[in-house]
Amino acid sequence: MRRTLKGRAGEAQVGRITPEMTVLEILCRHRHTEEVFRQYDGAAVVCLCCAALFDAVGETARKYGLDLQGLLASLEKAAAAPPDESK
Amino acid sequence: MADKKLDCRGLACPLPVIKTKELIDQGGVEQITVLVDNAAARENVSRFLERSGYQVQVAQQSGTLAVTGRRGAGAAAARPGAVCQPEASQKVLVLIGADRLGTGDDTLGQKLLVNFIGTLKEMGPELWCLVLLNAGVKLAVTGSGVLGHLQELERNGLMVLVCGTCLNHFQLLEQKQVGETTNMLDIVTHLQLADKVIPLT
Numbered sequence: 001m002r003r004t005l006k007g008r009a010g011e012a013q014v015g016r017i018t019p020e021m022t023v024l025e026i027l028c029r030h031r032h033t034e035e036v037f038r039q040y041d042g043a044a045v046v047c048l049c050c051a052a053l054f055d056a057v058g059e060t061a062r063k064y065g066l067d068l069q070g071l072l073a074s075l076e077k078a079a080a081a082p083p084d085e086s087k
Numbered sequence: 088m089a090d091k092k093l094d095c096r097g098l099a100c101p102l103p104v105i106k107t108k109e110l111i112d113q114g115g116v117e118q119i120t121v122l123v124d125n126a127a128a129r130e131n132v133s134r135f136l137e138r139s140g141y142q143v144q145v146a147q148q149s150g151t152l153a154v155t156g157r158r159g160a161g162a163a164a165a166r167p168g169a170v171c172q173p174e175a176s177q178k179v180l181v182l183i184g185a186d187r188l189g190t191g192d193d194t195l196g197q198k199l200l201v202n203f204i205g206t207l208k209e210m211g212p213e214l215w216c217l218v219l220l221n222a223g224v225k226l227a228v229t230g231s232g233v234l235g236h237l238q239e240l241e242r243n244g245l246m247v248l249v250c251g252t253c254l255n256h257f258q259l260l261e262q263k264q265v266g267e268t269t270n271m272l273d274i275v276t277h278l279q280l281a282d283k284v285i286p287l288t
Contacts, residue, residue, distance in 0.1 A: 019251070019255075020251045020252050020255075020270040020271075021270060022269075022270065023101075024104065024105075024108075024135075025270075025272065027101050027105065028105060028108065031105075034101065047099075047100060047127070049099075049101040050099075050100040050101075050127035050131065051127075053100060053101055053104060053131050054131075054134060054135075054138070054267070055267075055268065056251045056268050056269070056270060058251065058255070058260075059251065059260065059268045062261070
């Protein structure tokens with residue numbers, strides 16, 4: 001049976017967020033990282049979840065002049081934190 | 088045939104794509120229609136469906152954009168332009184893992200690869216995706232002898248995926264001029280989606 005994206009990006013996994021991962025991949029693995037991307041929208045002057053959804057986060061940082069290490073650290077922190085169910 | 092509908096009006100990115108993905112991940116979805124109300128969602132849902140192997144059509148009705156993806160036997164008939172364009176009977180993926188073709192003489196190998204890329208268009212609409220990895224990524228950067236051919240192929244609808252790890256390894260990220268920087272997960276997914284893989288490694 002042919003699979004598409006099933007069972008890959010959507011699976012909750014604990015692991016490093018790397019520059020090669022796409023924004024969508026990160027969002028699917030760690031849904032609550034959306035807030036981090038939103039925080040960087042101002043610096044990028046675009047909605048990253050709109051304009052860079054399929055791009056690697058490393059390329060996105062370069063393209064929009066973002067601090068890649070800071071972004072990765074924020075994403076990792078958000079990914080490691082348990083989601084706030086009250087939201 | 089599973090025909091799914093999803094109303095994502097009023098939702099901002101990335102939610103329309105994530106909801107579409109969740110529905111597709113349930114499996115067996117041959118046709119899906121996603122309603123959105125903004126250009127970014129239309130673009131991203133369309134792109135996601137195409138990357139997932141669907142043929143996509145977008146219809147607009149009074150502010151609502153209906154993005155429909157089809158795959159399987161019904162896809163060809165629904166494709167825009169089907170009357171005048173030959174249809175792809177299969178999706179062919181070409182995987183290029185070197186900047187030359189064959190072994191024996193590197194100069195000859197480079198010439199052969201230029202010739203090969205220039206001739207790829209003869210595959211017609213069946214040529215669906217080109218993956219460049221390892222030294223193959225050098226074909227997609229400034230100074231490449233096949234850059235013009237690749238850009239023309241991309242303009243004509245070919246999906247060109249360029250390994251980001253490889254670009255980074257060769258310190259060529261800034262020089263990439265064609266294709267979409269991607270990762271191994273994407274490459275593996277496209278290998279799965281392809282009907283036929285032609286590896287040149």
